[in-house]
Amino acid sequence: MSPRRSAADTRETRQRILGHSLAIASQEGLEGLTIGRLATELGMSKAGLLGHFGTKETLQLAVVDAAAEVFLREVPRRVKQLPSGLRRLKDVCEAWVSYLERNVLPGGCFFTAATAEFDGRSGPVRDALAGMNALWRRDLRIHIRRAVSDGDLPPDTDVEQMIYELLGIMLALNHFLQLEKDAAAPARARRALERLFRR
Amino acid sequence: MSPRRSAADTRETRQRILGHSLAIASQEGLEGLTIGRLATELGMSKAGLLGHFGTKETLQLAVVDAAAEVFLREVPRRVKQLPSGLRRLKDVCEAWVSYLERNVLPGGCFFTAATAEFDGRSGPVRDALAGMNALWRRDLRIHIRRAVSDGDLPPDTDVEQMIYELLGIMLALNHFLQLEKDAAAPARARRALERLFRR
DNA sequence: CCTACCGATCGGTAGG
């Protein structure tokens, strides 16, 4: 009667796995994501699950990609696609704060958690995380440089310094939201950003 | 011939275990710290090791305490015990940057790593970490308040905002040191601190 | 502190 699993079904199952993996990984880390637990919670067998990815490491890499997808959808793609510059930078940062504030993933920022977890290791997962971090900094760098050449930031702006401080504000936001459940943290992040852009 | 293990020997063994645990945990996390691995690397049996702590959770709590010991020794106790205030606050922050810069633990700041790992969970380990974070913020709060009442910081200083930004600078420092091995990060942290105290 | 062991779970494979 019912046809064999179509390619679309397969893709859907894969997305279900990745969605649940992302939720687990944001709370308990990429290593806390075990095949057995994942299979049980999704109501499938370990072998069936592993069939989609081959090994746990491949699954972890797919989760990193899925997390990047979510972040790109929720932050840069969410703001009006104005020309690069200070206005766009501010919009991106506001979307970033809002992303963390809205608790899109149950455990907060996946990349913050996963980066802290893997920064002391080596291998493909660590490299993928480092690559995503570098890509995102590159985006910020472009906006900041443009803001400087537009005259919206002082000509002596230290671009890397600004990226450093931006990231610090976001790391602190994630920290206060996750550890302290401090509802005042987003306002603090916004205030810190204002001070950063108004120097 | 040789006497039975003395209480001093026992304490020494315990310290050896905790020291090695701290090194592992700063790199691979408090959960990556497994009894079997720890026992092998220390050349003792799992049962012998567990005898000192009872359960893994008790070991994890002891590691949190040991990490606090190291941090207190390397940061607040390392600066001249001047009266609380802006001078002391600046000294403490410099010791904090230096602590991370000198890579006292192989995986960077234990508390940053462990907090990111446990902030999505519940239980005694998470609570102990939250408690240490709160204690440290209390210290910083006292210094900032004193600096304000001394007139060394503006009377309208938002104390919690300054703590937030301070923590962000340190989280970013740990991030850039661990993930990017960016030797320029300590200088960026110092510059960000200057800007924070000079507003 | 040790040896010897426990049940549970890990990632993964064979075969269908």
Added chain:
DNA sequence: CCTACCGATCGGTAGG
């Protein structure tokens, strides 16, 4: 996608 299984390792205990 499944069942059935593998060796390795997990935290922990009994008994000395």
